[in-house]
Amino acid sequence: MAFVLKVYHASLNEAQADAGVLGVQGASPFERLDWLALLAEMCLAPAAPRISVATDGARVAALPWMEAHGGAEALANWYNFIVSPLGDSALLSEITRTLPAGRASFAPMSEKDAKALAAALRCSGWIVISEPCDMNHILPVKNRSFAEYWAARPGALRETVRRKGRKGEVALRIVTEFSAADWDAYETVYKLSWKPGEGSPDFLRRWAEMDGAAGRLRLGIAEIGGQPVAAQFWTVEGGTAFIHKLAHDERFRKQSPGTLLSAAMFEHVIDRDGVSLVDFGTGNDPYKRDWMEEVRTRWRVRAWRKGAVRHWPQMFRAMVRAMVRAMGKHKLQPLVSPNRDG
Known part of the structure; x- marks a missing residue:
């Protein structure tokens, strides 16, 4: 039986009614149509x-x-x-050929997905720049127990958890079902933390409710004397634990409640949930290196249609910047091979 190729541009609501599209969703929140629909509804207008x-x-x-x-x-x-693009990358060029726009920008992407999208755009006549844009710290668990993972952490980190945990001042709990009281505790801690104002607290609450109902929520709360002093919002999906939000009350910094809570969260997802990967999201914050073991580059793909004249100035500026970066990188290459003797 011969199949006819069909390309269409739909709303997220239409797509959620399409079994074929639902079948190519990925194994992360960011590749699920319900999560994308919630994000669009609460964060991306207009x-x-x-x-x-x-x-x-x-x-x-x-x-x-x-x-x-x-x-x-x-x-x-x-x-x-x-x-991420979803599904069969061999059909991506059919989509990029019919995108109703003169310019496009997609980030942050994995290297594999960035290459596939860039190739599809070029195949359908776009001018494309693909470049690194961010870093992603991860922990491949590699079938270790938490004890085995913990033994490989920096000595200063392990000593902090040992000393502060032994004092018994900080009470820790991890919940997997959403409750308004627990989420209120999270929001209270966040407001007292060093973090900037939350971009969309209502979106986060709806997300936590949605993932709590699906069994994906991991919400950690640390308390001193019954008062919440640190909180963390994680989710678990497709064998990966995603670390979304960390916060602690600066007034209790000496008791290290955030560090103690992190150790408990890692133990929970490794030993109880049996995840194969912990993903600390984007950002190259130095403290992530104490907990994670590998770093992945995230990529940005930008593209312009050749006939979209009004976008040419932006395109030329981007191309010049890309060439300057490439030349700078080239200059940093060693003149002598590191394997050469002498």
């Missing part, structure tokens, strides 16, 4: 969310995006660890 779909009956590819700043941009904001 941008218009879309999902472009190509199907030939047997295969399906989908690309979530939004109309913003005069072009097609990733359906994302600071809550996304990653953005």
Whole structure:
């Protein structure tokens, strides 16, 4: 039986009614249509969310995006660890050929997905720049127990947990079901922390409710004398623990409640949930190196249609910056091979 290729651009609500699109969702919150729909509803207005779909009956590819700043941009904001095309990458060029925009920008992406999207854009006639944009710290568990993982942490970190935990001042609990009281405790700690104001607290609450109902929520609370002093919002999905939000009350810094809570959270997801990966999101914060063991580069793909004249100035500026970066990187290469003797 021969299948006819079909390409269409739908709303997220339409896509959620399409079994083929639902079937190519990924194994992270950022690749689920319900999460993307919630993000679009509560965080991305007035941008218009879309999902472009190509199907030939047997295969399906989908690309979530939004109309913003005069072009097609990733359906994302600071809550996304990653953005991804979904499904069969062999059909991506059919989508990029029909994107109703003169420019496009997608980030942060894995190297594999960035290469696939960049290749599809070039194949359909776009001018493309693909470049690193961020770092992602991860912990591949490698079938270790928490005790085995913990034995490999820096000595200063382990000593802090040993000393402060022995004092018994900090009470720790980890909940997997949403409750308004627990979430209120999280929000109270966040407001007292060093963190900037939360971009969309209502979105986070709805997300926690949604993932609590699905069994994916891991909310950690540390208390001193019954008062919440540290809180962490994690989720577990597809064998990965995602660390979304950390906060602690600066007034209790000496008791290290955030560090104690982190150790308890890692123990929970490794020994109880049996995850194979812990993902600390984007950002190259130095403290992440104490807990994680590998770093992945995240990529940005930018593209312009050759005929979109009004975008040419932006395109040329971006190309010049990319060439300057490439030349600077080239200059840093050793003149002598590191394997050469002498």
